[in-house]
Amino acid sequence: MSDNYKLVVIGAGPGGYVAAIRAAQLGVKTAIVEKEYMGGVCLNWGCIPSKTLLYVTELKRTIEGAKRIGLTADNISIDLNKLRQHKNATVKRLTGGVKLLLEKAGVTILQGAASFKSKNEIEISDGKNTTVVTSDNFIISTGASPIELPMLKYDGEKILGAREAIEIPSVPKEMLVVGAGPIGVEMATVYQTLGAKVTIVEIFDAVLPTLDEEISAASEKALKKQGINFLLSSKVVSSKINNDKVEVSIETPDGKKDFSFDMVLVSAGMKPNSGNLGLAKIGVKMDNRGFIETNNKMQSNISNVYAVGDVAGGMLLAHKASHEGIVAAEVVAGGSHLADWKAVPYAVFTDPEIAGVGMSEKEAVKTGKKIKIGRFPYRAVGKAIATLASEGFTKIISDADTDEILGIHIFGPHAGDIIFTGTVLMEMDGTTEDLGQMMAVHPTLSEAMMEAAMNADKKAIHIPN
Numbered sequence: 001m002s003d004n005y006k007l008v009v010i011g012a013g014p015g016g017y018v019a020a021i022r023a024a025q026l027g028v029k030t031a032i033v034e035k036e037y038m039g040g041v042c043l044n045w046g047c048i049p050s051k052t053l054l055y056v057t058e059l060k061r062t063i064e065g066a067k068r069i070g071l072t073a074d075n076i077s078i079d080l081n082k083l084r085q086h087k088n089a090t091v092k093r094l095t096g097g098v099k100l101l102l103e104k105a106g107v108t109i110l111q112g113a114a115s116f117k118s119k120n121e122i123e124i125s126d127g128k129n130t131t132v133v134t135s136d137n138f139i140i141s142t143g144a145s146p147i148e149l150p151m152l153k154y155d156g157e158k159i160l161g162a163r164e165a166i167e168i169p170s171v172p173k174e175m176l177v178v179g180a181g182p183i184g185v186e187m188a189t190v191y192q193t194l195g196a197k198v199t200i201v202e203i204f205d206a207v208l209p210t211l212d213e214e215i216s217a218a219s220e221k222a223l224k225k226q227g228i229n230f231l232l233s234s235k236v237v238s239s240k241i242n243n244d245k246v247e248v249s250i251e252t253p254d255g256k257k258d259f260s261f262d263m264v265l266v267s268a269g270m271k272p273n274s275g276n277l278g279l280a281k282i283g284v285k286m287d288n289r290g291f292i293e294t295n296n297k298m299q300s301n302i303s304n305v306y307a308v309g310d311v312a313g314g315m316l317l318a319h320k321a322s323h324e325g326i327v328a329a330e331v332v333a334g335g336s337h338l339a340d341w342k343a344v345p346y347a348v349f350t351d352p353e354i355a356g357v358g359m360s361e362k363e364a365v366k367t368g369k370k371i372k373i374g375r376f377p378y379r380a381v382g383k384a385i386a387t388l389a390s391e392g393f394t395k396i397i398s399d400a401d402t403d404e405i406l407g408i409h410i411f412g413p414h415a416g417d418i419i420f421t422g423t424v425l426m427e428m429d430g431t432t433e434d435l436g437q438m439m440a441v442h443p444t445l446s447e448a449m450m451e452a453a454m455n456a457d458k459k460a461i462h463i464p465n
Helices: 016-025 042-046 045-071 082-105 184-196 213-225 318-332 362-368 382-384 415-427 432-437 445-457
Strands: 002-010 030-034 108-111 113-118 119-123 130-142 144-146 175-180 197-202 229-232 235-241 247-253 255-262 263-266 270-272 305-307 346-348 354-358 370-379 393-398 405-412
Touching: 002 016, 002 255, 002 318, 016 082, 016 130, 016 175, 016 255, 016 318, 030 130, 042 045, 042 263, 045 082, 045 382, 082 108, 113 382, 119 270, 130 318, 175 184, 175 255, 184 213, 184 263, 213 229, 213 346, 213 362, 229 346, 235 415, 247 263, 270 382, 305 318, 305 415, 346 415, 354 415, 362 393, 362 405, 382 445, 393 432, 405 415, 405 445, 415 445, 432 445
Parallel strands: 002 030, 002 130, 030 108, 130 305, 175 197, 175 263, 197 229
Antiparallel strands: 113 119, 119 130, 144 270, 235 247, 247 255, 346 354, 354 405, 370 393, 393 405
């Protein structure tokens, strides 16, 4: 059996399903292949379920902290069964919505694992039957998977990956999180609030080491305040399970130390899901880590084969994948849309929340440009003081000669929502003067961004410059 399409999308995550819908909107005969669940990692085990858990645990911390302003509630507890039910219902609703959107757009959904037979032909296997599908073009959107460490093999009970941890199989007394990246610190926050004593081990010398150094330092301080312990510049060298405990040896700056934990979460980075697609057979170029190399049309070196999202490397973010999916779909349909990575925002949903767009201070300095920095603390924002959100700040980095904004970083509640303003301005080559002259609603936390821009030129009103 053989079916023919103008476009087949492989992988129905946030890059793939968006690409398929956009292509269908443009009149392209489109099919999408998914071997597991609609929505990919983001909807099923990543962005959405983790934020569901983080929302509930944030509420608990907020209510407990509000005692100082008169809101008292004793014996606050979280019903894990109801929490799981809510998480699962949220995931089911959203993944079902993706399937419905694809069907309404006229996209054919094919279930199974795909591999290339030639540059115009794939084989799809669902474990029982095999189907051959031909297409003029392909978009690969197969995402990425957690890296498994040889000294910490997953067993699904004591040693978990993020996929298992999101189910909250139990709340351990003592828990080790390996990796202080976004997934590690977010899940550490969840389990710490649920009652676990959490330690994070990180091979680099900083929490969230890829972020701006000031943001990283502020996050470490806040997480320590919540009770999370850190072993930085350290790495796990061995482990074994003994009497329901995971015994772990960790190489620290002070030498090797032995610890015992009830559960270990491994969050040590991601690897691209490119290994089982038969890409070598058709000559698709990948880097030494397996990420597919693409141009700004999201084309690989094989002109009818595109790659978007995590499998194409860069910042591994769902919204970036969707942006790239739209670009690839429009190019397939004959358009001239190009991917633009100038203003790619990020967010980390810790407490306080973190978000940013553009360069860190260190990255800006490396460009050789003369830079200027504006900062504004949340403790000088009326809304922040009134809502107990004074632990935070906004930082703006700009070119001292042209005033163009190079990076914006926010540490504070609702940072992920507020950063959109900065993303828009950076996309339009905006300046600190532009941002400082924009009106922020009073009283809101977004006033900190406006005043940080003003502070870059020593014009902030509500702090000494």
